[in-house]
Each structure stands twice: as C-alpha cells, then as structure tokens.
Amino acid sequence: MWIPTILAGVLLVFGYALYRDRKNKHKVFEKMGIPGPVPHWWYGNLKQLNTNAQNSHEILKQWSQEYGSTFGYFEGPTPILVSSDLDLLKEIFIKNFNKFHGRKYVPVQPDPAEDKGCSMFMAQGQRWKRLRTITNPTFTAAKLKHSTELMNRKSRTLLKKLEAIATKGDKCRILPLLQDLTLDVIGESAFGIEVNAQEIAGNPSLSMLKRNREQNTLRKSFYATLPELRFTIYHCLAFFAKFVSVPRFQILESMGKVLEMRKIQPQRNPPDLMQLMVDAEATNHHGSLEIFADDDDDDDDDDYAKASPDESIDIQISEADRERHARTRKKKLTADEIKSQGFLFLLAGYETTSNTLACCSHALANNPDKQQLLYEEVNSIIQDDEELTYEKVKALPYLDMVLRETLRMYPIGSQVVTRRCVETCTINDLVVPRDMAIHANVWDVHYNANIWGATDPKIFEPERFLPDRKARRHPLAWLPFGAGPRNCIGLRFALLEAQIVLAKLIKKFRIVSCDQTKEPLEMTGGGGLLGPKDEVIVKLQLRSCEAET
Numbered sequence: 001m002w003i004p005t006i007l008a009g010v011l012l013v014f015g016y017a018l019y020r021d022r023k024n025k026h027k028v029f030e031k032m033g034i035p036g037p038v039p040h041w042w043y044g045n046l047k048q049l050n051t052n053a054q055n056s057h058e059i060l061k062q063w064s065q066e067y068g069s070t071f072g073y074f075e076g077p078t079p080i081l082v083s084s085d086l087d088l089l090k091e092i093f094i095k096n097f098n099k100f101h102g103r104k105y106v107p108v109q110p111d112p113a114e115d116k117g118c119s120m121f122m123a124q125g126q127r128w129k130r131l132r133t134i135t136n137p138t139f140t141a142a143k144l145k146h147s148t149e150l151m152n153r154k155s156r157t158l159l160k161k162l163e164a165i166a167t168k169g170d171k172c173r174i175l176p177l178l179q180d181l182t183l184d185v186i187g188e189s190a191f192g193i194e195v196n197a198q199e200i201a202g203n204p205s206l207s208m209l210k211r212n213r214e215q216n217t218l219r220k221s222f223y224a225t226l227p228e229l230r231f232t233i234y235h236c237l238a239f240f241a242k243f244v245s246v247p248r249f250q251i252l253e254s255m256g257k258v259l260e261m262r263k264i265q266p267q268r269n270p271p272d273l274m275q276l277m278v279d280a281e282a283t284n285h286h287g288s289l290e291i292f293a294d295d296d297d298d299d300d301d302d303d304y305a306k307a308s309p310d311e312s313i314d315i316q317i318s319e320a321d322r323e324r325h326a327r328t329r330k331k332k333l334t335a336d337e338i339k340s341q342g343f344l345f346l347l348a349g350y351e352t353t354s355n356t357l358a359c360c361s362h363a364l365a366n367n368p369d370k371q372q373l374l375y376e377e378v379n380s381i382i383q384d385d386e387e388l389t390y391e392k393v394k395a396l397p398y399l400d401m402v403l404r405e406t407l408r409m410y411p412i413g414s415q416v417v418t419r420r421c422v423e424t425c426t427i428n429d430l431v432v433p434r435d436m437a438i439h440a441n442v443w444d445v446h447y448n449a450n451i452w453g454a455t456d457p458k459i460f461e462p463e464r465f466l467p468d469r470k471a472r473r474h475p476l477a478w479l480p481f482g483a484g485p486r487n488c489i490g491l492r493f494a495l496l497e498a499q500i501v502l503a504k505l506i507k508k509f510r511i512v513s514c515d516q517t518k519e520p521l522e523m524t525g526g527g528g529l530l531g532p533k534d535e536v537i538v539k540l541q542l543r544s545c546e547a548e549t
C-alpha cells in the first residue's frame with residue numbers, strides 16, 4: 001500500500017515542480033515588456049496556433065494586429081518573439097547576426113552541436129559557418145549555368161503533358177505535374193539520378209518524400225511541448241528506423257548508396273551538387289568570414305536578401321564549439337554531412353519551387369492583363385522550343401517581377417525565417433535572453449499597405465518590383481528567402497528553374513481560370529512549408545490554336 005502512496009507523492013511533487021517551472025518560463029515576455037496571447041501552462045499557445053480553423057501564418061498576422069508589430073508567444077515552454085518591425089529584423093538578421101546565428105529549433109531534430117550528420121539548416125555556430133562556406137560555391141551563377149540544359153529538357157516533358165490536357169480541353173490540376181518536374185530536376189542536378197517522376201506514375205521517391213512531410217504535421221505539436229527531449233526523441237526515431245520504415249532515414253540510406261557510387265565513379269560532366277560537395281574543400285577557416293564572397297559570382301538577383309559587405313559576419317564561437325570543430329575545420333564535408341545536405345536539398349528543392357509555380361499559374365489565370373504583358377516580353381525574346389540560357393532569362397525583367405510578386409503574395413517558406421539568440425544581448429533597448437527564438441512575421445510584412453504602396457497588397461501587381469519602386473523600399477521588405485548571411489542558399493537555383501519553366505509555359509499556353517479555380521488561393525501546411533490548401537485548377541489554351549482562329 002505504501003509503495004503506490006509514495007509513488008503518487010513523488011509524481012505530485014514532480015508535477016508541481018514542472019508546473020512552477022513552466023509558469024516561471026512563461027513570465028519572460030512580461031519581464032521584457034512584450035505583449036502577447038496568454039499561454040496555457042503546458043502547451044503554451046500551440047492550441048491556438050494549430051487547432052484553429054485558420055493557419056498559423058494567419059494567426060501570427062492576426063496577433064500582430066492585436067498586440068502590435070512585435071509580440072511573444074509560447075510553443076510549450078519555449079518563448080518565440082515574433083516581429084514585423086523591419087528595423088528590428090535588420091538588427092537581428094543582419095547587423096547582430098553574430099548573436100543570432102542559430103535557427104529556431106524544430107520539435108524533433110538532431111543536436112546541432114554534437115550530431116555527426118547535422119545539416120546546414122539545423123547547424124549553428126562554427127559548424128554552420130563551415131558547412132555554409134563549403135557549400136556556397138556550389139550555388140554560384142557559373143555553376144548554375146550547368147543546370148539550364150536539364151531545366152529546359154524537363155520543362156519540355158512538362159509541356160508535352162500539358163499539351164495533351166489542353167488539346168482535350170480538360171481542366172488542369174497543375175501542382176502534381178509541377179511537383180514531378182521539380183523532383184526530376186533536383187534529383188538529377190543534385191544526385192545525378194534520373195527520377196523520371198514525370199514519366200513514371202506513382203513514383204516511389206515522390207511517395208517517400210510525401211510521407212516524410214505527413215509525419216511531421218501530426219506529432220509536431222506534442223513534441224513541441226517537450227523541448228527537453230527533442231534530441232532524445234530524434235535518436236529514438238533513428239534507432240527504430242532500423243526496424244520500421246521511417247521515410248527520413250530511408251532517404252538518408254539511399255543518399256549513402258549514391259555517395260558510395262561516387263567514390264567509385266565520380267560524376268564530372270557536368271558535376272552535380274553531390275559531386276561538388278564531395279569535391280568541395282573549405283577555403284576560409286579563420287576570423288571574419290565573407291559569406292558572400294563567391295569566386296565567380298556576377299549575379300545580383302539576391303540583392304534584397306544579402307548582407308551588405310560592411311555588415312560582414314564574424315560569428316560568436318564558444319571555446320567548446322571552437323574545440324569541437326577544430327578537428328574537422330580543414331577537412332572536406334564528412335559522408336554523414338553530405339548525406340544530410342543532400343536530403344535537405346531534395347526536400348528544399350522540389351516542393352518549394354513547384355508550390356511557387358502553382359501559385360504563379362493561379363495568379364496569372366486571374367490576372368490576364370499581367371499575363372499578356374509577360375507573354376509579350378517572352379515572345380519578343382524567345383523562339384518556340386528555344387533552349388533558354390541563363391543570359392536569356394536575365395533579359396526578361398517582367399518574368400522576374402512576376403515571380404517576385406508571386407513570392408510576395410505566397411511566401412511559402414515563411415515558417416522557417418527564424419533565428420535563435422546564442423548570447424543574451426540588447427537590441428533596440430530590448431534585452432533578448434539566450435536561446436530565445438525570433439520569427440520574422442513575413443506575411444504581416446508582405447501584406448503591409450504602408451510598405452507596398454497605393455495598390456492593395458492583396459492585388460497581384462508585378463510592377464511593385466520596378467527598379468525605382470524597389471529602391472524606395474526597406475531592404476527587408478521582401479522576405480520569401482529569408483534575410484542576411486543565413487538566407488536561402490538555393491535562391492538562385494529556385495528562381496532560375498521557375499523562370500525557365502514559366503517562360504516556356506507562357507510562350508506555349510494561355511492560362512485561364514475556370515469554374516473550379518478558387519479565389520482567393522488559401523495556403524496551408526506544417527513542417528516548415530506552406531502550399532495551396534485546395535487543388536490549383538486552371539485551363540490551358542494552346543496559343544498556336546489561337547493564332548489559327
């Protein structure tokens with residue numbers, strides 16, 4: 001009898017201590033003088049964020065209206081500072097990057113300091129700096145030029161499929177077709193693997209990637225209430241993956257096989273991303289690091305997002321961190337690191353670009369006048385079935401504006417524009433404690449009428465990106481790829497692919513709305529990426545047939 005009584009007593013004391021601890025943690029914003037929604041002692045504000053009919057990006061926008069441009073909420077006990085104050089964001093993402101080089105933890109992840117196979121996305125400190133420096137040259141303009149042949153080739157396959165749909169006069173569910181295309185492109189350009197998702201229905205790689213994303217959303221909230229266990233849960237999952245199929249670990253295993261092949265048979269003509277990573281060596285290991293000093297970088301298309309040279313980065317590195325990485329500093333990427341980076345590129349490369357192109361098709365269907373302007377530009381520069389080179393794409397400014405406006409209206413990566421404070425510091429009179437996460441409220445910024453001028457931000461207007469209008473805006477007003485030294489490394493790759501596909505699509509077809517085209521296009525999603533809530537359905541009309549009639 002006394003054993004259960006003692007157990008119950010211990011549990012009670014433990015439960016009360018946990019309750020007090022969480023209550024104390026929830027006082028942090030009050031102490032900072034930051035407003036925000038009242039948290040539940042256990043799950044914080046996760047319920048409002050995840051079980052509401054609206055999506056989390058909309059809730060953040062709503063909270064901004066209620067509490068102001070900077071507010072705080074809690075994921076379990078973890079405080080998240082959310083801001084759409086562009087000057088504050090500039091301080092955090094660019095000027096004081098050395099104190100904010102961590103990324104907000106995801107509910108289950110490897111330990112960024114200790115895990116052998118931590119990817120660049122999760123890494124922090126010296127390790128992130130090393131991974132990013134080694135990988136950066138892989139994405140320079142000169143290297144990307146190798147990918148245009150592949151992007152053109154895969155676009156042609158897409159056009160053939162679309163032509164069949166258009167000829168029959170059917171409605172087109174465009175997103176899955178675009179997903180197949182982007183998977184084909186990233187599969188071949190990153191790993192030299194011909195995925196052929198466009199040709200093989202129910203492609204196994206695609207199903208595995210989809211399953212990987214589905215798993216995230218369901219358990220994410222529960223895991224987020226137990227941040228103390230995030231690394232342990234990750235290791236348990238890795239262990240169980242040996243016995244049951246966990247997509248993430250299956251994909252990592254496949255990466256390992258590709259890597260083994262590379263040791264026997266390097267791919268050099270042209271080298272894919274994996275080969276470039278295998279070959280890459282860190283060139284700069286000491287002191288202040290010019291993250292953007294690419295050797296052959298002649299491109300300025302990420303001018304919105306990068307730090308200016310005088311805001312160069314020297315990240316704060318603890319002694320332990322320095323020592324931990326001293327051994328690997330001069331080495332190439334390890335096999336585990338290459339596999340994790342490969343997995344990251346695969347995830348980042350396929351769904352982001354396809355979602356963007358689907359949103360763009362939707363916007364153009366609903367804005368025929370803008371589509372006409374785009375068609376006239378494309379038609380004046382490229383011939384039918386012409387191979388689009390990097391240089392040709394650069395000669396199409398309206399195409400670029402159309403994609404930028406799409407990403408303003410649908411910033412699908414907004415959930416990952418986050419940082420984590422690595423050392424308590426004062427920013428604009430605000431004392432930000434170590435380990436606090438900061439989330440840029442991208443949707444609030446992108447729909448702020450004060451930033452985006454006279455035309456309602458809900459209206460699709462590519463002209464917002466005309467050079468003189470762009471120059472008048474705050475440098476952090478456009479955040480689909482994040483900002484500062486830790487912005488999206490695949491930005492140019494994604495834009496180039498989207499530009500080639502869209503130019504070819506518009507040259508051949510007129511995209512029109514139909515009775516099933518939803519307006520407005522709502523977005524949803526977890527696991528760091530948003531996508532259209534409903535199917536994107538449009539009709540395609542062959543321009544060649546229009547010319548004949």
Ligand code: HEM
Nearest residue numbers: 121348349352353413417480481482483486487488490494
């Ligand atoms: C339209 C397409 C894409 C969008 C909207 C997008 C968006 C983003 C965003 C918002 C971030 C976080 C940036 C920050 O924290 O400041 C990010 C990071 C990242 N993206 Fe992308 N991305 C896209 C395509 C790609 C592609 C094609 C690749 C690779 C092939 C890629 C690789 C990465 C990597 C590795 C990071 C982590 C960078 C770091 O932590 O240093 N992304 N992306």
